Amino acid sequence: MTIDLPTPNHPFKIGTRGSPLALAQAHETRSRLMAAFDLPETAFEICVIKVTGDQILDKPLREIDGKGLFTREIEEALLEGGIDIAVHSTKDMPVDQPDGLMLQTFLPREDVRDAFVSLRYKNLADLPDGAVVGTSSTRRRAQLAARFPNLQVVEFRGNVQTRLKKLADGVADATFLATAGLRRLGMDDVPYSPIDPADMLPAIAQGAIGIEQRIGDDRAAHMLAAIHHAETGHRLAAERTFLGALDGSCETPIGALAEINGDRLRLRGEILREDGSEVLTDDIEGPISDGPDMGRKMAASLLERAGPDFFTHA
Numbered sequence: 539m540t541i542d543l544p545t546p547n548h549p550f551k552i553g554t555r556g557s558p559l560a561l562a563q564a565h566e567t568r569s570r571l572m573a574a575f576d577l578p579e580t581a582f583e584i585c586v587i588k589v590t591g592d593q594i595l596d597k598p599l600r601e602i603d604g605k606g607l608f609t610r611e612i613e614e615a616l617l618e619g620g621i622d623i624a625v626h627s628t629k630d631m632p633v634d635q636p637d638g639l640m641l642q643t644f645l646p647r648e649d650v651r652d653a654f655v656s657l658r659y660k661n662l663a664d665l666p667d668g669a670v671v672g673t674s675s676t677r678r679r680a681q682l683a684a685r686f687p688n689l690q691v692v693e694f695r696g697n698v699q700t701r702l703k704k705l706a707d708g709v710a711d712a713t714f715l716a717t718a719g720l721r722r723l724g725m726d727d728v729p730y731s732p733i734d735p736a737d738m739l740p741a742i743a744q745g746a747i748g749i750e751q752r753i754g755d756d757r758a759a760h761m762l763a764a765i766h767h768a769e770t771g772h773r774l775a776a777e778r779t780f781l782g783a784l785d786g787s788c789e790t791p792i793g794a795l796a797e798i799n800g801d802r803l804r805l806r807g808e809i810l811r812e813d814g815s816e817v818l819t820d821d822i823e824g825p826i827s828d829g830p831d832m833g834r835k836m837a838a839s840l841l842e843r844a845g846p847d848f849f850t851h852a
């Protein structure tokens with residue numbers, strides 16, 4: 539079977555949201571495809587697609603009917619053939635894709651850690667009792683309540699600039715972002731320090747760019763196979779199977795991190811009550827190819843320890 543590579547007259551269309559981080563991730567994807575197939579930039583078109591989630595900035599996302607808020611319009615364009623692939627932060631993606639689509643290509647993972655961002659303090663441990671930290675993530679909120687109960691948590695949304703402005707205005711003493719986002723945006727002037735995963739276990743798939751494609755599109759499959767990063771794929775397979783088996787979304791207080799050392803995979807996972815009153819953690823190791831199995835087993839064992847109603851609001 540011969541595959542016709544894209545040309546400037548028939549460019550390969552890369553779909554993305556329009557946020558600065560999303561655009562940086564689409565550009566990284568394009569660069570890797572250009573290098574892998576020795577193609578010019580003009581053989582690609584970056585297609586920015588407006589999504590509902592980007593238009594609602596004044597409410598915590600969990601208060602909006604959240605399903606597909608950042609992906610629906612992009613997946614529709616992909617299914618209709620308006621774009622050839624869609625580039626995402628895998629962290630924001632459900633474990634299962636709509637009929638006709640799949641998400642199985644991952645680029646080399648960036649720093650997985652959460653970042654502590656503050657104009658006054660160097661890291662979490664430096665914050666005085668009663669200090670105010672801002673976050674909109676239920677995971678970060680629960681982890682802070684569990685491990686740093688001396689802090690006060692307030693709701694905080696918005697992009698990096700908005701959050702820094704809020705810090706400068708004294709709305710909070712510190713906030714949290716994914717280190718990967720700061721690095722991909724080249725935000726070297728933002729005062730941040732990465733947090734040890736032992737203090738704040740990252741979100742599933744944090745720091746990993748994922749690329750979605752139509753099932754049966756041979757050209758997209760051929761092109762994406764050339765840029766897939768196998769190690770990242772194994773790590774995400776373990777983490778995302780864990781998430782799927784917990785039936786969790788990005789709005790449930792769940793953290794997990796798979797790491798590979800030689801031929802071994804270590805999987806850490808935790809589930810929390812929303813108010814941080816209970817944290818259940820697990821830490822296991824096995825052969826790399828057992829990752830999904832380890833994810834499933836870990837989820838089952840944590841759910842058994844949790845009992846019913848663990849995730850329901852207090």
Ligand SMILES: NCc1[nH]cc(CCC(=O)O)c1CC(=O)O
Pocket residue numbers: 627628629630714715716717718719743744745746747
């Ligand atoms: N939920 C928003 C989101 N989705 C992906 C990233 C950062 C990049 C990544 O983790 O891949 C962020 C922002 C953040 O958590 O600070």
